[in-house]
Amino acid sequence: MKTIKLDAIDSTNTYLRQLSTQENVDDFTIVIAASQTAGKGQMGTKWEAEKGKNLTFSVFKKISCLETDEGFYISMATSLAIYNALKHFHIPKLAIKWPNDILSENQKICGILIENVIQNSKMTAAIIGIGLNVNQTNFEVGLNASSLKKIIGTHFDLDEVLFQITEQLQKYSHLITERAFEELKTAYESLLFRKDKPSTFRNTNGELFMGFIQGIAEDGKLNVLLEDEIVVAFDLKEIKLMY
Template sequence: MHNFQPKTLFLGKKTIYLPSCHSTNDIAAEIIQNKQVFDGTIVITSDQTAGRGQRGNSWEALPGQNITFSLIVKPDFLNANEQFKLNIAVSLGIYSFLNQYVADKLTVKWPNDVYVSDRKMGGVLIENTLSGSRIAYSVIGIGLNINQLSFSETNTRAVSLRLATQSLDEFDIEKLIGELCESLEKYYLQLKNGHSLRQKEAYLEILYRYQEYHYFSKNDTRFLGKIIDIAPTGHLMLEVNGEVEYFDFKEISFEI
């Protein structure tokens, strides 16, 4: 799991492999606190026992069957109020990587879950450390279901790459991690070189349920809305009853 050699400039050149750990994001945060940071460092594990997702959700992953790692980068070219630009770049990197294998019905669900049809294949948790008005470090935690064929009864909408492609053979996870690193670095460097507007346009093109009317819920209230844009702050912009409303990450839920 730690012998992959991505064809990158910096991302993944330094790898910290842990056979088992509670959370790669937590380990990456400790590295930053100890000031032992090499830009592009990856903390990877075969068995993450307490992985986290958006909204404080846990992440289910059987040992050795999926991709679970955290990436440390130094996006000091971004202001604190531009955090969602990094979210977009990471989402595009993951989408582009997976698109080689499962192009049909692959989307990104706001803010950064990976979906095939209405089933979740993976997600991202980005945690930033600020220095004044700039982002000093970002820990990008990525979990992707790869070879797992069964999930718990409470996780009925999960899907893996193997299930989505109906592959009889297991995927080589080390090979996939190398490819993912290459794709992530490509879009990260695009962002660094000032292509955030183009990236946002590409993000909207692959956004789950973009420009479609669907039901959402907020505070146990169900309503009909249409995703029309993403605000610079990362807020989801919905058209609801002819008016534009803005929603933060933990304010709204998608109904299936």
């Protein structure tokens, strides 16, 4: 496993993508930065993190066994890997908020952004970007964010946390290679935040509605049971869970 450590970079995902166009990048190459000036979040948002206090890194994972419409299994495997790595450190009340945020005590501690590498209409690799709040304790008001240190009061060694995550990523990547999709899906759905609980959502028109999270469709969409007893599959752009 090759690790590239940088002091500051715009985005570790962008760095790895550019590197992959210039040379043959080894499987499980990790790029980690003490600071990101333009860290990426879902839907074009920015990931903010204090320099040197958190983990902001990307992993290059070669993948040739998935079709382009099966990419959400990478997201499932990554979420499960981080969940289990954090269980090792006894972080309480962990849950996965669809599609791939990790929560503790209902607060966001980790975000994941996965960018697939497609060549000749085939998936050849995935760039897995991970932002984990570790030792930062001050967050912008209204973010509903927390960190490992803020939750349990312990200062963490960043290298030790990174090691646990990469160990779990390697473990769960084998399930992708083996196409053990049902195992991944069952495990992922069992940890979904607010599964089978009455929840409020907002649609693209800004309208609020009630529903129950049922699970995940094969393409990664969120299955929601609506008040009229109809299950509808929503894409990330179509719905926002308001808690």
